[in-house]
Amino acid sequence: MNDAANAARGAATSYGWIKEKIAKVPRVPIALIPTPLHEAPNLSRALGGPRIFIKRDDLTGVALGGNKLRNLEFRLARTMSENPDTVIVGLDLQSNSARQTVGACNKLGLKTILVLEGRPPAAPQGNLLIDYLLGAEVHFAPNAAEQRRMLDEIAARCRAEGGRPHILNDNPMFDVASAIAYIETTLEILEQMEAAGARPTDIYMSSSGKGQAGVVLAQRLTNAGFRMRGVTATSEFHVPSRTAAIANETARTLGLDIVIDEKEIDNDGGYVGERYGVPSEAAVEAVRMFGRLEGVVLDPIYTGKAAAGMIGHIRAGRYAKDDVLVFVHTGGAPAVFTWSSLWLDASAAGRGAA
Ligand SMILES: Cc1ncc(COP(=O)(O)O)c(C=O)c1O
Structure with missing residues (x-):
C-alpha cells in the first residue's frame, strides 16, 4: 500500500x-x-x-x-549507540534545549558539558541557573566560530583523559x-x-x-x-x-x-x-x-x-x-x-x- x-x-x-x-x-x-x-x-x-x-x-x-525532551529520545538513542560517558553540546546562553539536554543526560547517567554562546552573567538566571543546578559543566564562547573550536578542544581533552565524549551538535539525528x-x-x-x-x-x-x-x-x-x-x-x-x-x-x-x-x-x-x-x-x-x-x-x-x-x-x-x-x-x-x-x-x- x-x-x-x-x-x-x-x-x-x-x-x-x-x-x-x-x-x-x-x-x-x-x-x-x-x-x-x-x-x-x-x-x-x-x-x-x-x-x-x-x-x-x-x-x-x-x-x-519542553519540546526538546521529545527529540532527545531519538538524538540520545543515537548517542548511546556510541557508548559515550560524556555529552558535549554547543548552544545559546539561555537555551531551553541545553537545560533539557542536561536533565535527559542525567537520567541516562551521562556527564554533560555545555559550551554556551554568550558572556557569563554576574547572576545566572533562567535556563542557565537550572543548568548549574542540574550539575552541568558550563563554558562560555564569545561567538559561533570559537564555540565550535571549544567543542572540539574539550572533546579532545576528554578523550586524552580516557573519557568517551560525544558532540551532540554532530549527531546525525x-x-x-x-x-x-x-x-x-x-x-x-x-x-x-x-x-x-x-x-x-x-x-x-x-x-x-x-x-x-x-x-x-x-x-x-x-x-x-x-x-x-x-x-x-x-x-x-x-x-x-x-x-x-x-x-x-x-x-x-x-x-x-x-x-x-x-x-x-x-x-x-x-x-x-x-x-x-x-x-x-x-x-x-x-x-x-x-x-x-x-x-x-x-x-x-x-x-x-x-x-x-x-x-x-x-x-x-x-x-x-x-x-x-x-x-x-x-x-x-x-x-x-x-x-x-x-x-x-x-x-x-x-x-x-x-
Ligand atoms: C520553547 C521553544 N519553543 C520552540 C522552539 C523552536 O523549536 P524548533 O525550531 O526546533 O521547532 C524552541 C527552540 O529552541 C524552544 O526552546
Whole structure:
C-alpha cells in the first residue's frame, strides 16, 4: 500500500501505520508523554474568537519540561549507540534545549558539558541557573566560530583523559529527531481532539523549522485537514526552505515516499520583534493573557511570540467562531525569570474585554 492509501486508511485506524514507522527508529524513554491537551475557554472568550486548545508540551516532565525532551529520545538513542560517558553540546546562553539536554543526560547517567554562546552573567538566571543546578559543566564562547573550536578542544581533552565524549551538535539525528518527535505530537493532538469531539482547523506552534517539519509531515500523512501555522522567533535564516529540507530528510529516514515543497510551509516571520532572544510587546501581552486568563505560563522569547502570532491572526478576523485552534506550548518558561521586570506591573492588561 502506498503512503496516500495509507493516509486514507490512517484516518480511520488511529494512525497505526505511521506509529509503526516511528517505532523502528532507535529511542530511549525520557519524556513523560503523551502530554495533556485542554481547552482554553477564557482566552477564546476574551478574543471573541474561535475555540482554542492548548497542547501542553511544556509538561514533558524532566528538568522543567519542553519540546526538546521529545527529540532527545531519538538524538540520545543515537548517542548511546556510541557508548559515550560524556555529552558535549554547543548552544545559546539561555537555551531551553541545553537545560533539557542536561536533565535527559542525567537520567541516562551521562556527564554533560555545555559550551554556551554568550558572556557569563554576574547572576545566572533562567535556563542557565537550572543548568548549574542540574550539575552541568558550563563554558562560555564569545561567538559561533570559537564555540565550535571549544567543542572540539574539550572533546579532545576528554578523550586524552580516557573519557568517551560525544558532540551532540554532530549527531546525525540532530534535526530529524525533532521532526519525528513532532509527527508523534501531532498524532497525539489528533487523537486527543477526536476524544474531545473536535477537529483542529489550524495548529499554531513556535518553530524555526524542526518541529514544524514534523507537523507538516503528519498533516500530509494523516490527511487530517488542518493547516500548520508556524511562528518563528528568529529571522536569522529562511524558515520555509529549512523546514522543507528537514521534512524531506525526515521522510527519507522514515522511508516515506513524500516530498514537501517550501511553498507549502506557512511560517509567520512577523512576530520576531526587535530580534531573536529579546521579548516583544506583543509577546509580553500574550504571556500575560495566557497567564491571567488560563493560568498557563508561556515565555517571552518563543511561545509568547507564537501566541502573539495566533492572537494577531484571530484579531485580524482570520477565524470564525466555530473554527478550532490548537496552540502547542513548547516550553521555555524559565525565561520569565531572566526577564523578571516585565511582569511586575500591577495593571490588568491581558484580562481582555470578555
Ligand atoms: C520553547 C521553544 N519553543 C520552540 C522552539 C523552536 O523549536 P524548533 O525550531 O526546533 O521547532 C524552541 C527552540 O529552541 C524552544 O526552546
